[in-house]
Structures are given as C-alpha cells and as structure tokens.
Amino acid sequence: MPAEIIDGRAVAKRLQGEIGKAVVDFENETGFVPGLGVVLVGDDAASAMYVRMKRRACERVGIHSKAEILPASATQAEVENAVRSYNADPSIHGILVQLPMPDHIDEEAVLNEVSLAKDVDGIHPMNLGRLGMRGREPSFTPATPTGVMALINETGAQVEGAEAVVIGRSNIVGLPVALMLTNANATVTICHSRTRDLPAVVKRGDIVVAAVGRAEFVKGDWLKPGAVVIDVGSNSVPDANSEKGYRYVGDVDYAAALAVAGHITKVPGGVGPMTITMLLANTLKAARS
Ligand code: NAP
Numbered sequence: 001m002p003a004e005i006i007d008g009r010a011v012a013k014r015l016q017g018e019i020g021k022a023v024v025d026f027e028n029e030t031g032f033v034p035g036l037g038v039v040l041v042g043d044d045a046a047s048a049m050y051v052r053m054k055r056r057a058c059e060r061v062g063i064h065s066k067a068e069i070l071p072a073s074a075t076q077a078e079v080e081n082a083v084r085s086y087n088a089d090p091s092i093h094g095i096l097v098q099l100p101m102p103d104h105i106d107e108e109a110v111l112n113e114v115s116l117a118k119d120v121d122g123i124h125p126m127n128l129g130r131l132g133m134r135g136r137e138p139s140f141t142p143a144t145p146t147g148v149m150a151l152i153n154e155t156g157a158q159v160e161g162a163e164a165v166v167i168g169r170s171n172i173v174g175l176p177v178a179l180m181l182t183n184a185n186a187t188v189t190i191c192h193s194r195t196r197d198l199p200a201v202v203k204r205g206d207i208v209v210a211a212v213g214r215a216e217f218v219k220g221d222w223l224k225p226g227a228v229v230i231d232v233g234s235n236s237v238p239d240a241n242s243e244k245g246y247r248y249v250g251d252v253d254y255a256a257a258l259a260v261a262g263h264i265t266k267v268p269g270g271v272g273p274m275t276i277t278m279l280l281a282n283t284l285k286a287a288r289s
Contacts, residue, residue: 003229003261006151012273015150019280020061026287027062034287035064036120036279037086040098041079041105042072047098054096057276063283066092072102079105083113094120094283099172117289120282122146123172131179139289140282145176147274148209148230149184155263157207157228160185165205167191167198167218167251173211173232181207198222210251220256229257229264232271 027033036058040051051067058065068082079101086092095118101107111124119127122142130136152159164186168174178190191201199222202208207228210218215235223229233251250267257264265271 002258003264004155006154006228006230006263006265006270008147008151008265008270008273011151011154012277015274015277016057016061016280019277019284022284023062026284032091032287033062033064034094034283035066035089035092036094036096036283037089037092037118038065038067038096038098039070039079039082039086039110040067041070041074042102044100047100051098054276054279057280058283061280063280064091074102074105076105076109079110080113083110087113087115087118092118093286094118094279096121096279118286120279120286122176122282128171128176128179131176131183140285141180142172142176143278143282144173144232144271144275145180146278146281147271148173148177148232149180150274150278151230151265151271152207152228155228157263159207162186162206163204164188164207164209165191165202166209166211167202168209168211168213168232170211174209177209177211177232181209212251214251215249216251216253218252218257220253220258220260223257223260225260226262227260229261230271231265231267234267234272 038051040047055065070078086095095114097110114124116124116126116139119140122140127138127140130138164181166174166178169190169192178188181188189201191198202222203224205224205227209230211232215237229252231250231252235249236246237249239247248268
C-alpha cells in the first residue's frame with residue numbers, strides 16, 4: 001500500500017485560518033495588531049521571493065508587516081541598525097533576518113542583535129541553547145523545525161520512544177529538529193556528511209527527517225517499511241517540460257519512498273508552507289507575551 005501523503009498545504013491552510021481568528025481576537029482585546037519586521041539585504045531572487053511570500057502570508061492572517069530592504073552594498077552597521085530600529089519599534093513584535101546575507105556581512109553579529117523577545121525565527125543562540133538544555137524553555141522555536149514537528153504530529157505517530165533519524169545538522173533545520181525530537185522523547189540519531197553507512201542508519205528510523213540539500217538523495221530502499229518521512233529539502237532540478245525550465249524536488253526519492261514509507265511529505269507542498277505558518281504563529285505569540 002502506498003504511503004499516506006502528509007499534505008503540508010492543507011495543514012498550513014487550517015492553521016493559518018486559526019491564526020487569523022486569533023489575530024482578530026487579539027486586536028479586539030488589545031486594540032493593536034501583531035507586527036513582523038523583515039530585514040533583507042541584497043538582491044538574491046530567492047530571498048526576495050521568500051520575503052514577498054511572508055508579506056502575503058502576514059496579510060492573509062491580518063498581521064502587520066514591514067520590510068527593511070537594504071542594497072547588497074549595505075554595511076554591517078547599517079544592517080545591525082535596521083535590526084535595532086525594529087527592536088525599538090513597539091509596532092513590531094517579531095523580527096526576521098532573511099538569510100543568507102552577502103559575504104561581507106557577519107550574520108552571527110546581526111542575529112545577536114535581535115531582541116530575544118522578538119526572535120520569532122528562534123535562531124538566536126540563547127533560544128537554540130535553551131532548546132537543547134533540560135529544564136529550559138526557549139522563547140521561540142525555529143519555524144521550519146516547528147513545522148516538521150507539527151507534520152509528524154499530524155500523522156498520529158507515537159514520537160515517544162520512536163527511533164528518529166535526522167539527516168543534516170544545520171543550525172536552522174537539522175540540529176533544532178533533532179533537539180525537538182529529543183525533547184519529545186524520541187531516540188535520535190543525527191547524520192551528516194561523515195556518517196558511515198548512511199543507508200543502514202536511516203533504516204533504523206521510525207521517523208526520518210531529511211534536511212540535506214541534495215536532490216532525491218535518500219533512496220526508497222534505505223527506509224524502514226512504514227516510516228514517517230519528512231522531506232525538508234527544496235532543490236531545483238532542470239525540467240524541459242516545465243515552463244520555467246526547472247522544478248523543485250526534495251531530498252528524498254519521492255516515487256520510490258512512496259512505496260515503502262507509512263507517511264510522507266511532498267515537495268513542494270510539504271514542509272515549505274508550514275515554515276511560513278510557524279513564523280506567523282511565533283509573531284502572534286510574541287505580540288501576546
Ligand atoms: P545545509 O546548511 O547545507 O546543511 C546540510 C546538511 O546535510 C549538513 O549538515 C551536511 O553535513 C549534510 N549533508 C550533506 N551531504 C551529506 C551526505 N552526503 N550525507 C549525509 N549528510 C550530508 O542545509 P539546510 O539549510 O539545513 O537545508 C537543507 C535543505 O532544506 C535544503 O534543500 C534547503 O533548501 C531546505 N530548506 C527548506 C526549508 C523549507 O521551509 N522548506 C527551510 C530551510 C531549508 P555536514 O554538517 O557534515 O556538512
């Protein structure tokens with residue numbers, strides 16, 4: 001039997017509907033709307049597209065958004081000042097620094113400027129540190145990993161005690177996903193480019209999260225039958241049949257995995273829509289706190 005598809009678009013739509021209602025209630029109670037401030041530096045087309053998507057999502061749920069768009073030549077001080085002005089702006093409750101930044105910008109220094117109370121992207125070292133420490137609560141958890149956890153929960157799979165395999169250990173996806181799965185009492189294995197015999201390790205996973213950045217890298221026969229497979233990857237590959245000449249595929253060989261997995265996300269339409277939704281949820285949370 002083919003795997004059940006976890007429809008990230010449908011889950012995101014439902015959650016955004018709930019966030020929209022909560023924003024109206026919040027406005028009725030307090031007289032103001034939650035606000036998100038975005039900092040974008042340079043003219044990277046993909047980053048500009050993500051910022052537009054975030055603005056439109058904010059509009060859909062009634063969150064006020066501002067974007068500070070700086071040229072690629074912006075100095076470190078100018079970028080940090082943009083963050084500081086959002087820190088001081090009472091109409092802005094959440095700040096998102098769109099990454100990557102141009103090479104001459106020290107990203108870590110910029111991210112360190114984000115007020116903890118407004119770190120709706122959840123990647124301030126203090127929030128990530130708290131995520132990894134027992135008995136500590138981060139103010140916010142990062143959007144993509146939080147979306148991954150929500151999709152796993154949608155399947156009804158038991159996370160507690162499950163073997164979870166996370167492929168990738170980046171600061172924004174792999175590492176926080178692994179920490180969140182650990183906090184949910186899964187037994188977690190983190191894989192990376194130096195992992196030996198990756199197929200054998202992946203085979204152990206009742207839950208597999210792929211965040212590698214390589215098209216169709218995880219093969220169907222690596223998977224344990226019935227596994228929950230969450231594909232975070234978003235890779236453009238040439239496609240002569242597409243108008244644009246390319247299409248997006250995940251890090252998992254979807255067609256092969258479909259025949260083995262119990263539940264699986266699609267790319268596009270899986271984790272992507274959840275990332276924006278979790279950013280909206282965090283912005284509402286920031287306004288409430
Ligand atoms: P990243 O920073 O490049 O990290 C990739 C990870 O994969 C690294 O930890 C790397 O290991 C590991 N890796 C690379 N080659 C490997 C191999 N042969 N075997 C095992 N592990 C290997 O990427 P990222 O930012 O986490 O993003 C991962 C993917 O998710 C990308 O496709 C990205 O576009 C996508 N993404 C999607 C969303 C969304 O909202 N849908 C959000 C963020 C990212 P090392 O640490 O050893 O180098």
